[in-house]
Amino acid sequence: MHPFFKFLAWPIVFGLLIALLFLQLQPQLRPHHKDPEQHQPASDTEHHKTGNPWQGPVSYSMAVKRTAPAVVNIYTSKIIKQQPHPFFGDPVFRHFFNRDNAPQQERIQRSLGSGVIVSPEGYLLTNHHVIKDADKILIALYDGRETFADIVGSDPDTDLAVLKIDLPNLLTAPINESGVMEVGDVVLAIGNPFGFEQSVSQGIISATGRHGLNLNTYENFIQTDAAINPGNSGGALINAHGDLIGINSAVWSKSGGSQGIGLAIPIDTATAVMMEIMQHGRVIRGWLGMEGQQLLTKQPSSSQASATGIIVTNTHPSGPAAQAGVLPGDLIVELNGEKVDNAYRIMQRVAQIRPGKKVHAIIIRDGKRLAVDIAVWERPSAK
Numbered sequence: 001m002h003p004f005f006k007f008l009a010w011p012i013v014f015g016l017l018i019a020l021l022f023l024q025l026q027p028q029l030r031p032h033h034k035d036p037e038q039h040q041p042a043s044d045t046e047h048h049k050t051g052n053p054w055q056g057p058v059s060y061s062m063a064v065k066r067t068a069p070a071v072v073n074i075y076t077s078k079i080i081k082q083q084p085h086p087f088f089g090d091p092v093f094r095h096f097f098n099r100d101n102a103p104q105q106e107r108i109q110r111s112l113g114s115g116v117i118v119s120p121e122g123y124l125l126t127n128h129h130v131i132k133d134a135d136k137i138l139i140a141l142y143d144g145r146e147t148f149a150d151i152v153g154s155d156p157d158t159d160l161a162v163l164k165i166d167l168p169n170l171l172t173a174p175i176n177e178s179g180v181m182e183v184g185d186v187v188l189a190i191g192n193p194f195g196f197e198q199s200v201s202q203g204i205i206s207a208t209g210r211h212g213l214n215l216n217t218y219e220n221f222i223q224t225d226a227a228i229n230p231g232n233s234g235g236a237l238i239n240a241h242g243d244l245i246g247i248n249s250a251v252w253s254k255s256g257g258s259q260g261i262g263l264a265i266p267i268d269t270a271t272a273v274m275m276e277i278m279q280h281g282r283v284i285r286g287w288l289g290m291e292g293q294q295l296l297t298k299q300p301s302s303s304q305a306s307a308t309g310i311i312v313t314n315t316h317p318s319g320p321a322a323q324a325g326v327l328p329g330d331l332i333v334e335l336n337g338e339k340v341d342n343a344y345r346i347m348q349r350v351a352q353i354r355p356g357k358k359v360h361a362i363i364i365r366d367g368k369r370l371a372v373d374i375a376v377w378e379r380p381s382a383k
Contacts, residue, residue, distance in 0.1 A: 001195065003104050017241065019350065020352075026028045029252075031056075038349070042159075042330070043336075057240065057363075059146070060188055060202065060240060062242065063188060063238060063240055063242035064188065064200055064238075064242070065189065065237070066174055066238075066241075066242030066243075067173045067190060067236055067238045067242045067244060068142060068190055068198060069142040069143070069171040070116055070117040070118075070138050070142075070170075070173035070236070070244075071114060071115070071116055071117075071142065071170050071173070071190045071191065071198065071235055071236050072114065072115045072116070072117060072124060072141055072142070073112065073113075073114060073115075073136070073139070073140040073192040073198075073236055074112065074113040074115050074126060074130055074137060074139060074140075074149075074192070074234060075110065075111075075112050075138040075140065075195050076108040076110065076111050076112070076131055076134035076136065076137075076138070077108050077109065077110045077111075077134065077135060077136045078107075078108070078109050078133050078134050078135045078136075079108055079135055080108070080109050084363050094148060095253070096155060096222075106236055109128070110165060111130070112192055112195055112231045113130030113131075113140065113231060113232075113233045113234045113235075114126065114127060114130075114190075114191035114192045114231065114232060114234040114235030114236075114248070115129065115130075115163060115169065115234045115235070116163075116173050116234070116235065116236045117170055117171065117172050117173065117249065118172055118173055118175065118244075118268065118271070118274070119165075119172060120168055120169075120170055120224075122164050122165040122167060122170055123152065123162060123163070123164055123274070123278070124139075124149075124162070124163050124164075124165065124248055125160065125161070125162060125163075125234070125270050125274060126156060126160075126161050126163060126233075126234030126247070126349070127151075127159050127160065127161060127233045127234040127247070127249055128154045128156050128158075128159045128160055128161045129159055130155070130161070130162050130179075130233050130234045131163065132317060134151075137149040137150075137151070137159065137163065139163070139165050140197070140233040141167070142171070142198065143169060143359060146335060147165050147166070147167055148165075149163040149164060150163065150164045150165075151163060151164075152187065152252075152277055152278060153277035153278075153281050153282060154277075155273050155277065155282070155283045156216075156217075156381075157216060157217040157218050157226055157283065157285075157379075158212065158216055158217070158218050158252075158265060158269065158270075158273055159249055159265070159271075160247065160265065160270055160274070161234075161271045162273075162274050162277045162278065164166065164188075165251075173236060173238075173244040174242060174243050174244060175240070175243065175267055175271065176239060176243035176244060176245045176267060179266075179267075179268050179284070180285045181205055181208065181222070181239070181245055181266075182205065183204075183205050183206065183207060183208065184204055185204060185224055185239060185240070185351050186203075186204055186239070186240040187202070187203055187205055187222075187224050187237055187238065187239055187240075188200055188202050188203075188226060188229065188237070188238050188239075188240075188247055189201045189202075189203070189206060189226040189228055189232060189235060189236070189237050189262065190203065190235050190236045190263075191228075191231060191232035191233070191234070191235025191236070191248060192227035192231045192232070192235065193228075193230065193231040193232045194229060194230060194231050195231060195284070196231075197233075201226045201227035201228070202226055203224050203225040203226030203227070203262075204224065204225060204226075204261065205222060205223070205224055206223040206224055206225055206261070207222075207223040207269045208221075208222055208223070210222075210223050210263065210267075211324065211344055212344065213252070213263075215249075215250055215263070218347075218348065218351065219272045220266060220269055220348075221249070221263040221264065221265065221266075222237065222245070222246045222263070222265075222266055223261060223262070223263060224237065224262045224264060225259065225260040225261070225262065226261075226262055227262070228248050228250075228251045228262030228263075228264075232248045232251075232262075233248060233249060233250070234247060234249075235247070235248045236248070237264040242253050243266075244267050245266070245267050246264030246265055246266050246267055246270070247261050247264060247265045247267065248263075248264045249264055249265050250262075250263045251263065265321070266328045267296045274322065280292055282381065283382065284354070284355065284378055285350075285352075285359075285378065285379040286350045286352065286353035286354065286376040286377070286378070286379065287316075287319075287349050287350065287351075287354055287355075287376065287377050287378060287380070288314065288319070288320055288350055288359070288374055288376065288377075289315060289316035289319020289320045289321045289377065289380035290312050290314065290315045290319065290321035290322075290326060290343050291308040291312070291313050291314040291315075291343075292312045292313055292332065292343045292346070293310065293311060293313055293343050294308075294309075294310060294311075294341065294342060294343055295308075295309060295310065295311040295331065298369045307331070308340075308341045309331045309332050309333040309340050309341070309364070310331070310340050310341075310342075310343050310346060311329065311330070311331050311332075312326060312328050312329065312330045312331075312332065313328060314325065315326055315327070315328060319377070320374050320376065320377045321374055323375070324372050324373065324374040324375065325361065325372060326361075326372060327365070327373065329365070330363045330364070330365050331362060331363060331364040331365070332361055332362070332363050333362050333369075334345075334360075334361065334362035335349070335350075335360075335361050336359050336360055337357055337360070338372070351379065352377045354376070355378040356375075356376065357376050358373045358374060358375050358376065359373070359374050359376060360372075360373055361374055
């Protein structure tokens, strides 16, 4: 190579190395070439314009602001009477030591919960177990006001109660009138867990229509993984828009704390119970006076076709089903012209029938189809 070209080569190589190092340290100076085949993420504005369903809000503060002022903290107290010593409760001890007139000691048991104001007149919803046997119920509002509440009525079968407070300028929770909710929807739980006032937790709807948990007589729970702890009971479960969709009721847990399975009563169930209590002082439900369980069996007939129904396991001795001639072991296959395949749904359906009416049942007994008319009575109240 000519000496002149050797002289030029080293400066050129050195300059290229400096240029590459500079571009490595300053990537914004590199030329950008758009690949038409490569997907480009849309901006927030583009997402908004196209209504991308996958985009969620970065904050739920507006939803909380809509409903939180209607969520109250509930503090209850009841007086517990007890003997000053366990021996005083023994009848033999009391007889020999003349302690029949021994004074009883009293202690105050306190508990806490939550509630939701649903009417400007001061009606609010909470759980039955929150106010059960309470002597005093103190309500603490979002704005700092406090007042005592009266019990309008209570329904142990759904674990709901209606309270009344007398204060002006009450803010109410916006209710989800559509009743639309889907698994995967974002939800927020607002309440008073462990006394931490106005706490908010976030999760999703894990399932709907949960029943068979033996928590209440009538169950139709919304399941959520939003944290629900002691003190949350009776509080609000809202959707991402701030609409009230449920009343927090229980947590399924081995430890008593939140483990990702919280249960809430749908708001349409809660408002229906509230209207019944306000109109009648109680919830009026239909009752047939029998118990049953689902059964899939073969009809004892020549066709041997399979039949689905509810087998009667027990009847109340003086109840309507027994008076109509229904016997344990009967297989109920139709009720008012509808196929019967689920004992829980039958109980729910009968509960909606007003007492005084009759239901037409088709039963199978000893291989024969029988038609029976059963009078609907009012369901006895739960104790």
